[in-house]
Amino acid sequence: MSNVTFLSGENIPLEMHKVRMVQKINLLPIEKRLQCMKEAGFNTFLLKNRDVFLDMLTDSGVNAMSENQYAAMMQADDSYAGSETFYRLESTLQDIFGMKYFLPTHQGRACENIIAQTMVKPGTTALMNFHFTTTKAHITLMGGNVEEIISDEGLKIQSNALFKGDVDICKLNEAITRLGKEKIAFMRIEAGTNLVGGQPVSMSNMREVSRICRENGIPLVYDASLLSDNLYFIKVRDKKYKNIDIKEITREIASLMDVVYFSARKLGSARGGGMLLSDEKLFLKMRELVPLFEGFLTYGGMSVREMEAMTVGMQETLDIDVISQTPIFVEALCNELLSKGIPVVTPPGGLGCHVDATQFCSHIPQTQYRAGALAAATFIASGVRGMERGTMSEQRNDDGSEQFSEMELLRLAVPKRVFTLSQVKYTADRIAWLFNNRHLIGGLEFTEEPKVLRFFFGRLKPIGNWTHELIEQFRKDFGDSL
Numbered sequence: 001m002s003n004v005t006f007l008s009g010e011n012i013p014l015e016m017h018k019v020r021m022v023q024k025i026n027l028l029p030i031e032k033r034l035q036c037m038k039e040a041g042f043n044t045f046l047l048k049n050r051d052v053f054l055d056m057l058t059d060s061g062v063n064a065m066s067e068n069q070y071a072a073m074m075q076a077d078d079s080y081a082g083s084e085t086f087y088r089l090e091s092t093l094q095d096i097f098g099m100k101y102f103l104p105t106h107q108g109r110a111c112e113n114i115i116a117q118t119m120v121k122p123g124t125t126a127l128m129n130f131h132f133t134t135t136k137a138h139i140t141l142m143g144g145n146v147e148e149i150i151s152d153e154g155l156k157i158q159s160n161a162l163f164k165g166d167v168d169i170c171k172l173n174e175a176i177t178r179l180g181k182e183k184i185a186f187m188r189i190e191a192g193t194n195l196v197g198g199q200p201v202s203m204s205n206m207r208e209v210s211r212i213c214r215e216n217g218i219p220l221v222y223d224a225s226l227l228s229d230n231l232y233f234i235k236v237r238d239k240k241y242k243n244i245d246i247k248e249i250t251r252e253i254a255s256l257m258d259v260v261y262f263s264a265r266k267l268g269s270a271r272g273g274g275m276l277l278s279d280e281k282l283f284l285k286m287r288e289l290v291p292l293f294e295g296f297l298t299y300g301g302m303s304v305r306e307m308e309a310m311t312v313g314m315q316e317t318l319d320i321d322v323i324s325q326t327p328i329f330v331e332a333l334c335n336e337l338l339s340k341g342i343p344v345v346t347p348p349g350g351l352g353c354h355v356d357a358t359q360f361c362s363h364i365p366q367t368q369y370r371a372g373a374l375a376a377a378t379f380i381a382s383g384v385r386g387m388e389r390g391t392m393s394e395q396r397n398d399d400g401s402e403q404f405s406e407m408e409l410l411r412l413a414v415p416k417r418v419f420t421l422s423q424v425k426y427t428a429d430r431i432a433w434l435f436n437n438r439h440l441i442g443g444l445e446f447t448e449e450p451k452v453l454r455f456f457f458g459r460l461k462p463i464g465n466w467t468h469e470l471i472e473q474f475r476k477d478f479g480d481s482l
């Protein structure tokens with residue numbers, strides 16, 4: 001990210017860190033990769049990590065940690081109640097966000113459980129720019145509805161809009177009029193909107209949403225799990241914030257919100273979660289649920305070592321060299337794919353590169369999970385594990401019909417400071433090969449389909465013999481290459 005111009009004029013995402021600890025990874029031959037995929041029920045979540053070459057499933061809990069995070073873990077204060085570690089974390093978060101109350105949880109979805117239990121009543125609606133899988137599951141479990149009011153640009157694969165995660169203000173006003181403010185459980189803004197391709201939300205949009213919510217007495221909840229990417233984009237895409245400190249931007253965002261929650265598996269490069277609030281009444285209501293579901297109030301299900309890593313990780317989130325690394329690598333991967341004619345979500349967002357399975361696999365019907373099929377084919381062709389973010393990630397309607405996803409994406413996550421540029425180039429190379437042979441990719445069908453969050457542990461099988469044809473072509477083109 002630092003301001004470096006190359007003689008060649010190339011735009012190279014230069015790493016502002018060095019690698020001092022490494023993990024050996026294996027690249028199995030393609031025949032073995034197919035065998036592993038079969039054993040995993042054609043669901044990349046069920047692959048064993050030992051069989052994966054580049055794990056681009058997610059950034060959750062797998063971001064590289066800094067030496068200062070590891071050092072802090074060594075001085076954790078282990079105690080059930082009143083640990084010094086907790087107070088260090090609490091005061092760091094209060095300082096960064098400028099909010100008074102903090103509740104620890106074991107991860108992001110635990111916050112969603114507490115938020116849904118305290119704020120959602122049957123028949124009420126939670127409005128949001130876009131849902132996240134676990135968020136929606138908790139709200140519907142409480143008998144609530146989810147309504148997405150993202151800007152139309154957010155649902156376009158290719159766009160020039162710089163903040164595609166923005167809420168559509170007309171849709172927000174219309175929903176308040178139609179539903180009535182008393183029927184709206186809360187409005188939720190998700191930073192770095194995950195399921196539409198890691199797309200950021202602009203400060204001006206958050207300000208306007210906050211104004212409308214406050215006018216109508218609707219609580220505003222902020223999912224800050226992907227805040228670091230969003231902060232980077234505000235800084236580089238909004239001229240007004242070019243020279244504003246990252247901490248100041250964070251505080252400005254938090255000042256607009258009633259509840260800020262996050263997965264620290266993502267934000268802060270550790271493993272855990274938490275919620276910040278300013279309102280005492282709501283804090284006291286939520287606090288009751290922490291010991292019930294998470295653990296005592298000074299650890300909330302997290303180990304003290306993780307809390308120390310999180311404290312330092314949150315401080316490091318204020319460093320542009322740290323938070324820029326994922327977005328600039330995502331951009332490099334997207335540009336590499338675009339240059340080969342492969343459809344990806346643009347402009348590149350945070351979190352990962354999102355390949356558009358609707359165009360890539362237009363010959364596969366949506367009922368045969370084209371994004372899931374592309375994820376399986378990518379692993380077979382490359383050993384790279386991505387994640388389906390499409391219809392498989394949805395839940396069926398009550399009558400058993402499919403809830404088709406608005407976008408069918410293969411997400412190739414770029415965890416913070418984990419991969420090298422040559423690994424990014426390898427990924428693009430194999431996806432380009434797959435694109436040239438996309439007619440060989442076929443669909444999938446479920447053999448075991450859980451009712452809730454089926455994408456996590458559902459099992460599928462290929463329709464027809466396409467996996468073998470893919471291998472035959474690979475061997476023809478690459479000989480005995482891995």
Ligand SMILES: Cc1ncc(COP(=O)(O)O)c(C=O)c1O
Pocket residue numbers: 060107108109110132134135190194223225226262263264265272273
């Ligand atoms: C935007 C968003 N919100 C919430 C969550 C849930 O967090 P966790 O996995 O820590 O439960 C995630 C996880 O991926 C996420 O991306």
